[in-house]
Amino acid sequence: xxKIAILKFPGTNCDYDVLWAIKSVGNLDAEIVWYKDFxxxxxxxxxxxxxxxxxxxxxxxxxxxxxRAVERIAEAVSQGVPVLGICNGFQILxxxxxxxxxxxxxxxxxxxxxxxxxxxxxxxGPWLLLAYDGxxxxxxxxxxxxRYYVEDYIQIEALPKIKYLDGWNPNGSAYxxxxxxxxxxxxxxxxxxPERAAEPILVPRGFSTGxxxxxxxxxxxxxxxx
Amino acid sequence: MIYTVELLITNKKxxxxxxxxxxxKHLILRRGYKCVRxxxxxxxxxxxxxxxxxxxxxxxxxxxSFKLRLYNPIVHHIEVRLRG
Numbered sequence: 001x002x003k004i005a006i007l008k009f010p011g012t013n014c015d016y017d018v019l020w021a022i023k024s025v026g027n028l029d030a031e032i033v034w035y036k037d038f039x040x041x042x043x044x045x046x047x048x049x050x051x052x053x054x055x056x057x058x059x060x061x062x063x064x065x066x067x068r069a070v071e072r073i074a075e076a077v078s079q080g081v082p083v084l085g086i087c088n089g090f091q092i093l094x095x096x097x098x099x100x101x102x103x104x105x106x107x108x109x110x111x112x113x114x115x116x117x118x119x120x121x122x123x124x125g126p127w128l129l130l131a132y133d134g135x136x137x138x139x140x141x142x143x144x145x146x147r148y149y150v151e152d153y154i155q156i157e158a159l160p161k162i163k164y165l166d167g168w169n170p171n172g173s174a175y176x177x178x179x180x181x182x183x184x185x186x187x188x189x190x191x192x193x194p195e196r197a198a199e200p201i202l203v204p205r206g207f208s209t210g211x212x213x214x215x216x217x218x219x220x221x222x223x224x225x226x
Numbered sequence: 227m228i229y230t231v232e233l234l235i236t237n238k239k240x241x242x243x244x245x246x247x248x249x250x251k252h253l254i255l256r257r258g259y260k261c262v263r264x265x266x267x268x269x270x271x272x273x274x275x276x277x278x279x280x281x282x283x284x285x286x287x288x289x290x291s292f293k294l295r296l297y298n299p300i301v302h303h304i305e306v307r308l309r310g
Contacts (some may be wrong), residue, residue, distance in 0.1 A: 058296065059298065062298075095295060095298070101300070102298050104237075104242075105245070107244050108244070109244050109245055109248065149241060149300070149301055151300070172242070
């Protein structure tokens with residue numbers, strides 16, 4: 001059975017939610033791995049979950065991005081292992097330069113925690129295998145540093161993207177960017193929390209289980225390729 | 227010798243700084259300091275660096291700040307200077 005590593009740093013706090021979603025929605029095996037014990041060997045995919053690694057000091061994700069564990073993740077990516085970063089995990093991938101752009105303090109200057117509507121654009125790779133271009137999904141966000149910034153849209157035009165629908169951008173992100181992937185979609189990062197939107201019991205009235213697509217996609221991808 | 231080196235980090239010109247903007251609009255301008263045309267909030271570090279001369283101390287801090295990403299070159303402007 002395929003096995004997924006869920007990387008835990010000091011301050012990571014969404015690890016058990018992700019573990020639950022991987023097992024119950026994705027029907028995959030997963031294990032929470034302390035960052036000091038992490039090695040590339042044997043993992044079919046890697047997830048960096050949300051939280052506040054190193055207390056968000058310096059910048060959210062900046063300290064975790066310079067650990068040996070994240071250097072090893074870069075190595076895993078070059079070997080073709082899928083990597084997903086959720087919220088603080090996305091901030092870590094951005095700070096590690098495994099994904100383009102930067103994530104700045106929200107326009108409001110405050111932590112924002114609410115459900116939003118999203119649209120998937122140019123899905124590619126294992127994490128969005130079952131998504132179609134233009135598919136609308138709902139998920140909650142919970143972050144203070146999620147304002148995406150990129151110097152020029154040309155840099156990200158061809159990449160897989162998850163965007164806030166017009167009117168749902170909670171942080172002032174450029175081009176409504178909520179998440180972005182590498183050109184082959186092997187690496188994906190997003191501010192919204194798919195693990196908090198993967199099962200009906202977690203979803204408030206008027207929204208849908210938009211996060212399940214990520215776990216169903218990786219499940220299918222690891223079983224039959226992508 | 228120990229040199230005291232400062233690192234100042236602010237957002238680049240074209241990157242919005244909501245904290246600086248809010249301080250400017252709702253505090254400084256509101257209380258009459260119309261002469262203050264712009265405010266940038268940022269981050270500040272002081273390092274005590276062992277080096278042979280001040281040039282070397284500055285070089286070490288510049289290199290370290292870039293390599294370890296104490297600032298993010300995509301969005302930040304920095305100033306590295308000797309204190310005193």
